[in-house]
Amino acid sequence: MTTSLSRFGQHIVLFGCGNMASAMLGRWLDAGLDPAQVTAIRPSGKAVANGVKVVTTSAEAPANPDILMIGVKPQMLGDVAEDIARLIGPDTIVLSILAGVTIDDLRGRFPGAAARMRVMPNMPVRTGKGVVGLAGADGKDAARKTITRLMKPLGHVEWIDEENQFDALTALTGSGPAFVYRFVDAMRAGGERLGFDEPTALRLARATLASAAAQLEVSELTPTELAAQVASRGGMTQAGLDVLDEDARLASLMAETLRAARARGRELAALAREGQD
Ligand SMILES: NC(=O)c1ccc[n+]([C@@H]2O[C@H](COP(=O)([O-])OP(=O)(O)OC[C@H]3O[C@@H](n4cnc5c(N)ncnc54)[C@H](OP(=O)(O)O)[C@@H]3O)[C@@H](O)[C@H]2O)c1
Known part of the structure; x- marks a missing residue:
């Protein structure tokens, strides 16, 4: 599978773009992702990368993106879930990098999405030599393929079939x-x-x-x-x-x-x- 994202062609919304999401984005851009395909939502309005649009509220972000990645702190999810749900359309794949938030949590909060996945990256993803654990996809092979392709430039990608091993994976590769x-x-x-x-x-x-x-x-x-x-x-x-x-x-x-x-x-x-x- 190619690690170039120059023809990725999916619109991505980053709901929260702090340390971890910025590290992932930095590597995606290095791998050729077009910055015009990305919108970052962050209340501070701080720039994230050249050419990436930053908005401070979800109302300014495009609805029904192909991929919406949640990158806020886990304890904030309850406060922002409604804003996220409003952006999600029937074609949107929802990715969550939030430690401990389960696929069932995501299903309950975002029933309208095309698929929901957990992603556990570690900090070295910025160098392209990180480790990314993935779980979920709601049985959608096309969604699984798309997200595997997006994660590949970050380093080693591992799908975890048993979600109950995700905390163990987080301890081993995240920490x-x-x-x-x-x-x-x-x-x-x-x-x-x-x-x-x-x-x-x-x-x-x-x-x-x-x-x-x-x-x-x-x-x-x-x-x-x-x-x-x-x-x-x-x-x-x-x-x-x-x-x-x-x-x-x-x-x-x-x-x-x-x-x-x-x-x-x-x-x-x-x-x-x-x-x-
Ligand atoms: N750090 C790691 O090594 C690591 C590894 C794997 C997974 N994670 C997961 O990554 C997530 C984020 O961690 P982090 O270290 O990147 O935290 P962080 O740097 O504090 O980033 C949090 C982001 O959430 C944004 N935010 C806060 N309130 C918001 C709102 N109302 N609407 C939209 N965005 C909002 C912040 O905006 P501003 O930028 O404007 O402040 C910031 O961009 C956590 O859930 C954590 O479990 C972290």
Whole structure:
């Protein structure tokens, strides 16, 4: 599937265009999306990108767009749902990037749409090397194809068939970059303890992560196999791996980390449903 959006030909309304929606839009424009096809609704009226029309209220936005992506905070959905519903026509595919808001929530609020989908991007989508989880589509293959094409330039795209795994996906791929950054920070701190000054330790830790990630991306080997290639029996790397692997402590820590993120996602979703902050 092509990653160019130069012939995408769908009109897109972004209902809310803050950090996340702007990151996605930035990459779509880099991939050739015509900015004249996009309208962003944001109360601040702040510009989003060259050639993209920004309006401050939904009344100024075109009705019945091909795609309407909701990018407000989850707890705001109740306040803006009526404004969104007014824009939706029978051909509109509704995308929601709101953590915790379910397909059933979307169906209940936007019954008139052609299809409804959940989208979970992560911040690196701006570089085209992000991860995008997708669920929903109301059984509409054409809608699924259109949205897969739109998401492809953002990075790795994964459809999740079981919506109840969406919170787990959010913990792994949405929050995941922050966990990896912490790991790099821990390598930086470890490097300092070995005597490097802070900037040098950070530079080396970052470059190590980038080099390992680049190899992981192109290699067909699993991370376990790649680690085994670096380590030789009785060598330095194996001595370090033995510390990480003792009582599976790194694996347990990561499992606990992901469980905590997923649990918080569920709590926030419940709060969003109750319309609280
Ligand atoms: N940040 C992430 O890494 C990430 C990852 C995946 C999913 N998400 C999801 O993305 C959503 C947005 O997060 P964010 O970090 O991008 O938040 P954000 O930067 O605060 O953006 C929120 C947007 O909502 C707009 N907005 C507020 N009130 C509105 C109204 N009445 N009508 C229309 N637009 C309105 C804001 O307008 P102004 O621009 O005018 O203030 C802003 O553009 C959340 O639901 C979150 O769950 C975030």
